[in-house]
Amino acid sequence: MNARHVALIALYSSRYSVRSGIGLVFLLAALLFGLMVSHMLLQPAEKIVKKARAEGVELTTERVVERLKDSPQVRSAVDWILGSQAASEIADDQARRSAQEKVRAWTAYLLDERPALLSTILLILFWGWPFVASLGAFDLFSGDVQSRGIRYHLMRADRSSIYFGRVLGAALAQGAVLLFLVGLITTFLHFKLPFYGFGAMARWGGYGALMMILVSLPYLALCGWISGAIDSPFGSLTIITVVLGGVPLLAVFGEMRWEQLGWIRYLLPWGVQLNLFQPSPVQVAGAAAACLGYTAVFLYLGHRHFQKRDL
């Protein structure tokens, strides 16, 4: 592998990825998804602000957050996401109570200690982002292998450089889109809900964006593996979507019949990724390490297949 080639290919592919039709679809899907989620969750907050102004009540962060926590959209979103995370840990009544207590503490951290609305938006983005990320990565190799355009690169750079260069390029492009998206949401929220200090919003938004970049890495590596193994972009997208959606669905419905099937969710980072928003730094570090571990495994498997196959 040649580090110079990796860097060149990464920059080239990230530069031109957005110019392609698929790149544009990814960009639009990412913005649409992020802004729709923000809009959906901003509505109750705006209502609270409007109502408070109409009643002449002084707007404080604590008051708005209290009311926000009672809003069905925010509450149900947070409960559903965090509750589903804890569900696999429930073994008996005592454990269930303990898990519920943990979720309550976690909820308090996300809604009370951090900008509540931004936390909720980030949690939902976290759930949907793997699907959006796959739109930007399903064609990392499959289209070029199908059209044989990759052959123009194969004679000039070794396969490892091409493989890692393209995955890195996709990560750079997605990282840029994520930073832009979360930056946009954070700024938008700040102007709409000025009672949060911009510093707190920016810090939490920046942290959320970094965590989203971190969590998108294993999914990108998975997309690279599947895209490098299947010559049809449509086939690649279909299989990626089935795998991404199938694993959590199988885990949720499987554990209803047999609890052990819940472990299936750990085939992908679904089972650990939300821990990146835990209050405990140890849990965050563990989740980050797990995400990097998944990334390394998927990269290894994808690279090994790409090295051996006919192109």
Added chain:
Amino acid sequence: MADAALSIEGIRKCFGRSVALDAVSFEVPRGSVFGLLGPNGAGKTTLFSIVASFLRADAGSIRVLGVDVRHISELQGRLGILPQDAVFQRNVPILDQLTFFRVLDGQPRAAAEAEARAALEKVGIGAYAKRGVHALSHGMVKRLGVAQAFLGAPEVILLDEPTSGLDPQNARQIRDLIVELQAGGRTTTVISSHNLLEIQEICDHVAILDRGRLVTCGSVKAITAGGRRLEVTFGRPLADAVRTALAALDVVHAVEQRGPLRYAITLAEVAGSGGDADDDAAVARVLQTALDHGATPRAWKEGHSLEEFFLQVTGKRSGEPVDAG
């Protein structure tokens, strides 16, 4: 061959249960224009793809300029390829694509762009440098492919059917381009083609593949010289009497009509003969007999055409190697 640009040894490649290449071995001399021939499905493109490391061989080894192609990146800038049906990226200007190729070869960006521009100018599509490949006609895309293969003046160039699907004018332009770019003498060019006249015109060595096996390999001169054949073009079709007279000569084995005015005359092996002088005498007797019977030879040449040889050897069922010298 110590001075081989390309050395292929025992290459085998299967796709499932189908054997695409089986124990193919030959060498391409440095500085030659080498033709790779074979009917459809003979394995030419597969062999090219293995040389370029697009496909992995099941067995055997290939060395280009002494470098094992499994480490193809070591050949950076020394090997150029026109893949048969690879498509350029649609959303990237062609100048940017060629520039990027040269940057990968190790050139600084400014020099790479200058080289890419020069290559596009050379193949006559410089005006399209900033356009995408969608703006080019089929012939222009082929020329872009050739420009890409010759970019940076590599020492070995593989061209997989460079003129297929082109009209005669475009095909001629591509051939002229290959000959012109080859003129420096430093380059070894390997061309696969179905067009045997094209190969005979521009190649000095050929290898023929059939059903995945090497049938023959050698210099065009040696291949077309063999067979004790004489091809004669007359001013008008031969009367039966003339054909009978020619066939009756003891130096003639057979007379076959190969075109309206073209005849292939196979010379007989005569006991005690075999030297050049005897061959000359046999040719002289054939031509004199034709003249004596009022048939005027307009043109004649000894040996096979490459096409005849190709049809002869690929028509065999066994695909056993034929010694072409």
